[in-house]
Amino acid sequence: MIKFLDLQKINQQYQEEFQQKLKLVLDKGWFILGDEVKTFENNFADYCDAKHCIGVANGLDALVLIFKGYIQLGLLKKGDEIIVPANTYIASILAILQADLVPVLVEPDLETYNIDPDLIEAKISSKTKGILVVHLYGQLANMNKIIEIGYKYNLLMIEDAAQSHGLKFKGSHTRGFSFYPSKNFGALGDAGAITTNDDALAKVLFALRNYGSEEKYHNEFIGINSRLDELQAAFLNVKLPHLHSENGIRRSIAKRYLSEIKNVRIKLPSWDLSDNHVFHLFVVRTADREALQAYLKQNNIETVIHYPIPPHKQKAFANWNSLSFPITEKIHKEVLSLPMSPVMTMDEVDYVIKILNQY
Ligand SMILES: Cc1ncc(COP(=O)(O)O)c(C=O)c1O
Numbered sequence: 001m002i003k004f005l006d007l008q009k010i011n012q013q014y015q016e017e018f019q020q021k022l023k024l025v026l027d028k029g030w031f032i033l034g035d036e037v038k039t040f041e042n043n044f045a046d047y048c049d050a051k052h053c054i055g056v057a058n059g060l061d062a063l064v065l066i067f068k069g070y071i072q073l074g075l076l077k078k079g080d081e082i083i084v085p086a087n088t089y090i091a092s093i094l095a096i097l098q099a100d101l102v103p104v105l106v107e108p109d110l111e112t113y114n115i116d117p118d119l120i121e122a123k124i125s126s127k128t129k130g131i132l133v134v135h136l137y138g139q140l141a142n143m144n145k146i147i148e149i150g151y152k153y154n155l156l157m158i159e160d161a162a163q164s165h166g167l168k169f170k171g172s173h174t175r176g177f178s179f180y181p182s183k184n185f186g187a188l189g190d191a192g193a194i195t196t197n198d199d200a201l202a203k204v205l206f207a208l209r210n211y212g213s214e215e216k217y218h219n220e221f222i223g224i225n226s227r228l229d230e231l232q233a234a235f236l237n238v239k240l241p242h243l244h245s246e247n248g249i250r251r252s253i254a255k256r257y258l259s260e261i262k263n264v265r266i267k268l269p270s271w272d273l274s275d276n277h278v279f280h281l282f283v284v285r286t287a288d289r290e291a292l293q294a295y296l297k298q299n300n301i302e303t304v305i306h307y308p309i310p311p312h313k314q315k316a317f318a319n320w321n322s323l324s325f326p327i328t329e330k331i332h333k334e335v336l337s338l339p340m341s342p343v344m345t346m347d348e349v350d351y352v353i354k355i356l357n358q359y
Helices: 007-012 015-028 035-047 059-072 090-098 143-153 199-208 230-260 289-298 315-320 326-334 346-358
Strands: 052-056 081-085 102-106 128-134 156-160 174-178 192-196 213-215 282-285 335-338
Touching: 007 015, 015 035, 015 230, 035 052, 035 192, 035 230, 052 059, 052 199, 059 090, 059 128, 059 156, 059 174, 059 192, 059 199, 081 090, 090 102, 090 128, 090 156, 128 143, 143 156, 192 199, 199 213, 230 282, 230 346, 289 335, 289 346, 326 335
Parallel strands: 081 102, 081 128, 128 156, 156 174
Antiparallel strands: 052 192, 174 192, 282 335
C-alpha cells in the first residue's frame, strides 16, 4: 500500500535525536517555557525572516491570538469584519469568530484553490478591518494583488500559514503556523507559533499566550493558556534543520506529478514550481471523485479529501448553509489529494503516475 502520508517513517528518521531531547528535558526537569521553547522561537523567527516568533499550543490558537493581540492594541474591535477565503480549512474561520470578529467569505480561484483577489473588493465594507490570507495546500496566495487591496483600504494583513512552512515570501506580515503532526513541519502532538515583525504585537502576544502575564503573577491582559509545550519545542528543534530539504523532496514529487500525469479525467492544478509553493498537499480535481478514489484504493494507493464539506455548509454554521459559493462547492466536490510526503520514493511516484495514467 502506498500511504497518503507515512508519519511513522517521517519521524523515525529522527528517532534517536528525539530520544536524546526527551532525556535532556527530563534531566533538566523544566517543562513549561524553558530553553527549548526559547531556542525554537529564535530559530523559527530566523528561518521565517521574522523579527519575533511566539510559540503557542496549536495553529488555531495562533490565529485567535493574533486577532486578540490586535484587539488589545486597539487596532481591531468586536464586530469588525475580516475577509477570509470561503475555501479553507474551518480553523481559519473559527479563529475569526473566536475573537468576536465577523468572517466575510470570498470565493477562490478554481485553478489555484486560493482566494480570488479580484473578488475581494466587492466584499469590503466600512467595517472591514483585515484580511486573513490562507496559503492553501502550501501555495502562496496572490499576495501582490492582495497587499495592494490591503493598502488601499488600510486593512490588517494576517496570514494563515498552517499549510505553508518554508514559503520564502518576503512580506512583513503576521503569520499563524500549525505544527500539527501531518504538516510539512509537524510536532509529535499539537503545537503552533506566530511570527511577526510588529514589536508591539509581539510583546502583547508573549503575554496573552501565558494568562496575560509577562512577569509571573502579574497579569496585564485577559489572556489564555496557549503555550508551546517544551517537549514539542524540543522535537521541533530536531526537525527544523531538515524542513528545507524535506520541502525540496515534496517539490520534486510535485514536479513529476505536474508534468507526467496525463489523463483527461484528472484536472491538475495551475501551480507554479517556483519557491512560491511548498506542496503540503497535491490536490487534483475529477468529476467522479468516488470512482477515482476507489480505483486508486484497488491499486493500493491511499488518498484523502481536503476537504469534503465547505465551511459554509457545515452544521456548525447553520445560518450560512443556504449561502451559495459555487466555486468553493465545486472544489469540495471534486478534489482528491494524492500521496505526497518527504519519505515517498521515486518508485512509488512512478507507480502512482502509471496507475493514474491508466485510469
Ligand atoms: C489552514 C489551516 N488553518 C489552521 C489550522 C489549525 O491548526 P491546528 O490544527 O494546529 O489548530 C489548520 C490545521 O489544522 C489549517 O490547515
